[in-house]
Amino acid sequence: xxxxxxxxxxxxxxxxxxxxxxxxxxxxxxxxxxxxxxxxxxxxxxxxxxxxxxxxxxxxxxxxxxxxxxxxxxxxxxxxxxxxxxxxxxxxxxxxxxxxx
Amino acid sequence: xxxxxxxxxxxxxxxxxxxxxxxxxxxxxxxxxxxxxxxxxxxxxxxxxxxxxxxxxxxxxxxxxxxxxxxxxxxxxxxxxxxxxxxxxxxxxxxxxxxxxxxxxxxxxxxxxxxxxxxxxxxxxxxxxxxxxxxxxxxxxxxxxxxx
Numbered sequence: 001x002x003x004x005x006x007x008x009x010x011x012x013x014x015x016x017x018x019x020x021x022x023x024x025x026x027x028x029x030x031x032x033x034x035x036x037x038x039x040x041x042x043x044x045x046x047x048x049x050x051x052x053x054x055x056x057x058x059x060x061x062x063x064x065x066x067x068x069x070x071x072x073x074x075x076x077x078x079x080x081x082x083x084x085x086x087x088x089x090x091x092x093x094x095x096x097x098x099x100x101x
Numbered sequence: 102x103x104x105x106x107x108x109x110x111x112x113x114x115x116x117x118x119x120x121x122x123x124x125x126x127x128x129x130x131x132x133x134x135x136x137x138x139x140x141x142x143x144x145x146x147x148x149x150x151x152x153x154x155x156x157x158x159x160x161x162x163x164x165x166x167x168x169x170x171x172x173x174x175x176x177x178x179x180x181x182x183x184x185x186x187x188x189x190x191x192x193x194x195x196x197x198x199x200x201x202x203x204x205x206x207x208x209x210x211x212x213x214x215x216x217x218x219x220x221x222x223x224x225x226x227x228x229x230x231x232x233x234x235x236x237x238x239x240x241x242x243x244x245x246x247x248x249x
Contacts, residue, residue, distance in 0.1 A: 001175055001245045007164040009244065013237035014160035018113065018153055019143065021233060023127070025110040038136060045140030053144070073224075076161060077154050084148035091145045095138075 004058060004067045012054035019046055049087075057083045112229050115151045123150060156230045159219065163234050164241075166215040170194045171242050178246045187246055212238040 020043055060079050061067055071079075114120045123146045130142040147153055170191050177183075177190035192206040199214050212235045220226060226234075 001172070003168050006168045006171065006241065006245065007161060009241045010160045010164035010167075010237055011157050013240050014156050014233050015153065017233040017236050018156050018229075019147055021229065022110060022113040022147060023131075023143070025113055038131070038139075041136035042131065042140050042143070045137045046144060049140060049144045053148075070165060071161070073158055076158050080154055080157055081149050088145045088148060091141050095142075 004062060007061070007067060008054050008058040011057065012050055015054070016047055016050045019050070053083060053087055056086075112227065113150075113152055114147065120150070123147060152227070152230070155226070156233055159216075159224065159226050159230055159234055160237060162219055162224065163212065163215050163238060166198075166218070167211055167238060167242070170198065170211055171245055174242065174246055184246070191242075208239045208242050209235055 023039065023042070057080055058067075060083060061071065061076075064071070064075075064079070066076070110124060114123045126146040127143050130139040130146075134142065173194040174187040174191040178187035181187070188206060188208075191208070191211065192203060195206075195211045195214065196203060199218070201214065203210050203214075216226060216231055216234065
């Protein structure tokens with residue numbers, strides 16, 4: 001185990017747990033827990049996406065040496081947002097393409 | 102996962118003008134789309150919400166604090182293959198780092214003490230963030246100790 005891997009695992013798991021909590025929050029669970037099979041499939045697919053995003057994010061942190069030295073909060077947030085934005089842009093592009101087919 | 106408390110959605114997605122849009126995107130995705138497409142839409146909708154970013158930053162700070170403690174546990178486990186001894190090594194390292202005594206010990210103690218210190222130093226967290234971090238820390242430590 002190294003520090004980079006440890007940080008990546010912590011961030012990845014936190015994001016995954018956060019999204020899962022949102023899906024299982026009171027507001028959604030009242031309406032959707034009747035479909036556990038779909039929720040399980042969605043959660044598995046989310047896990048794969050988060051793993052890819054966390055990999056990209058840890059590469060960006062590493063480039064700036066923020067594994068060995070602490071990243072300031074504003075910069076950390078901005079790096080993470082840009083990784084997510086990139087993901088969102090790719091997602092928007094692919095959903096437009098699939099609608100056009 | 103089944104035992105997890107169910108917080109209110111607003112707390113998790115934040116309260117900005119985009120939060121209703123985010124909630125609607127998630128609902129529509131779950132209702133109408135295939136699982137993989139729904140998952141992509143959900144991540145895209147939730148990704149840049151403020152509470153999510155705050156949770157990720159807290160995870161990063163906690164990971165920095167806990168890493169040397171987990172490292173002691175891993176070292177001990179690799180030598181002894183004994184979970185109790187690994188936990189004891191982590192307990193000793195936690196006491197060394199925080200200067201506080203702990204009566205009983207679980208991985209949650211280290212995470213709790215770390216979150217307390219982060220709050221004292223001015224980092225704002227919330228009950229849902231703390232819950233997510235505790236679960237993530239516990240899963241991560243189990244994984245690295247057992248190389249799962």
